[in-house]
Amino acid sequence: MSLIKVDSLSIDVLIDGAHSRVIHEVSFEVEPGEALGIVGESGSGKSLTLRAIAGLTPPESVMGGRIDFNDFDITEMTSDRLLEYRSSQIAMIFQDPRAAINPVRKIGDFLVENVVTNLGWSRSQARSRAVEVLTEVGITNPEKQLRAFPSELSGGMLQRVMIASNLLYQPDLLLADEPTTALDVTTQSSVMALIDDLRVTRGMAMIFVTHNLELAAAVCDRILVMYAGRIIESLPARNLHGHSRHPYTRALLNARPQAEGHEKRLVAIPGQPASGLEWTTGCTYASRCSFAQEICRTDLPEMRKIGTSEVACHRADDIRWDKQ
């Protein structure tokens, strides 16, 4: 049984008084304990998809399809059930921990708020647990930090506090939205190592949204690549380098300077990343794709299984990447 099963998810948001679709036919599953990476550029819909799983769709938007958590459709949850789901079964960390933590309340109050108000723990029980989890996320002198205000902590420390707040209870699923993008590279490395470690020891599943393909490949089991509000490729993370089949996935990887290479020019993708609003009858990526043919502009490519990957590209079998 899947932990999360997203089936034909669509999201229409209100823009200029009219509903426009920005997420199209998104379907995927996450098994218990699995780490799924969702990667893409601006407007790909990766964050919206993640938020929908937390039951956080934008105001006045219309959602289509289903999102099942343990075979229970979250869109049909009563508000009590949804609160229980959010407060005890899933956990969420965001890009900017400073924006997610109330600046005028102490770290200790922030940490225990959820378990005291929503899960009915006693304050002293919650505080002693908070000291434990702060130690677990590598914060020294946790007793003192509980009395600190968010402004007294660095971004990396705050993100650790964010992570700790989700460890007081036992969530089944961690939703991480670019959790290290605002951090320095060395901090990113240690925070990612922490998330990875905690996830494995506690058997948590994770959906990790990022624009950084290398980072996603390093900490996830499977990768979904999104473009213009659709999933265009789904593949095992170990296959991302070397075995991806969608021209967009390849192009994204090639656009980054290679860690060991000495290339003269980067292989840039022409044009702008499209958003989910800019869908066409064919493949949205066709206008930027160097392999596009007539069929790409007229027919929408369906997701199909090739080897260990699923790819939405008409030309996925006939492009020979080894000759590129």
Next chain:
Amino acid sequence: MTIPLIKVSQLTKHFGNLLALDDVSFEVPHGGSVAIVGESGSGKTTAAKILVGLERATSGRVEVDGMDWSTPSTSSRARRERARYLQIVFQDPYSSLDPRQSIKSALREALLASGKPRDQVDKLAVELADLVALPSRIHDARPAQLSGGQRQRAAIARALAAQPKGLILDESVAALDVSIQAQILNLLTDIREQTGIAYLFVSHDLAVVRYFSDEVIVMKGGRVVESGKTESVMNQPQHEYTKLLLASIPRPGWVPGKRTI
């Protein structure tokens, strides 16, 4: 001995009690491409701001093409004169252009400021826009109508109006999507080949620096911890901090938090 474009010696900067720069010295040769690498609080952006006169150094010496630029210019004539040597492109594409000004008028204004004759600025503005590959249909557009990549192109074009000898790129591609980042980096490479301009590239992204710059200066906590040819610093890092930075770049086979070098 040839005079370097930028020569910084023993630069120190205090913000109150905070020591942002501590005895920093480096050089950028004419036509060279040098990177300052570091994390937040390393002082890399403060150094860049001192070079273009947006901050005043507490002590130390800044020489540009042999001239003493240690104190920011106060007269507008001196300011215009300095504009011909160093220009800067910032990080945030959403705040780097005046929201009320069309791309063409921003370029015309910069050209006029650099002393170009009034009857030529229209032609030169189009040439600049062409140089950064901004299509003519958006020359009259306001920044709000442009994408992040297009804004950064416009900011680069504006900085080039005075035909400066050096361009300071302060995290200029950090906020862009991966595919757009590659476009802008390629553009900057082309411009350097065409004009022989020097770059001082301030960045936290070692993968980009490795590709883009010939020499690298690694900074931490306001001090230079290591510098040299990019290749040797990246391949045989001497300082522990450089090693840590390099080990933190995600790449195939990378495990977060573990040193792989």
Next chain:
Amino acid sequence: MSIGQLALRRSAGSRKSAKKFGWLGWAAVCVLSTFAFFGVFGAAVAPHDPNKIDLAYAYVGPIPGHLLGFDELGRDLFSRLLVGAQSSLLGPFMLVFFATLAGTTLAVVAAWRRGWVDALLSTGVDIAIAFPGILLAIILVTIFGASLPVAVLALTLAYTPGLARLLRTSATRETGMEYIKALKVLGFSDSRIIFRHLLPNLAPYIFAQAIVMFGYAVLDIGALSFLGLGVQAPTSDWGSMVAAGASGLLQGYPTQTIAAGSCLVLTAVSFAIIGERLARVWGVE
């Protein structure tokens, strides 16, 4: 990309702005245009001499040719309202003009110079804000005597610090923008950057604040006139008309107070609505 950015990408602009301004906004514009017209041409279009006293008609209600009837001295109320528009609006206009000029100057100087100049101005502003405006007005009137210019001066001194503080926040944010720094590096003079780039970008904030302030100005100048500290007799003015009507109110003749008071409130409310709607359209809430 957030929904806001998505919206920005396709936003057509004009249609949305029209919707945001709304019928209430336009109604407020109509009310103010009418008052402004009478402010300029009130004396010309008034059906009767507003200062002609005829005690025989004191407190007489509406009769043909005299729409609102007469005041306690038998003067035509409607004509007095029309002519009163001028002094009732001119005072607030001068007040808003001077306070905006002073407030903007202080805000821009503080934001541009930063450091000790900013600290000094900000502290001065904080102290000035703590001082009640009406009290200041009474002190000034005691020194210089009661007149409209003195009332305007007193309220300008009272309004400027608050406005300066509000605008300083916007100005500081704007001067921190990278385009301002880039313009400095391009070699532009401070005055050019301030007048050609900074102020035009601050203009929506300044105008929105000025319009909202106009609403308060109408009421405050009205209040000073009501207290006899502003416009002096026999010049008709809505604030002093409210005061003059007070005795009539007690005797069961409320027309003057209600009519003049309504004009003041309508003006103030209209300015508040327009200011708020414009701020919404310009996105400077």
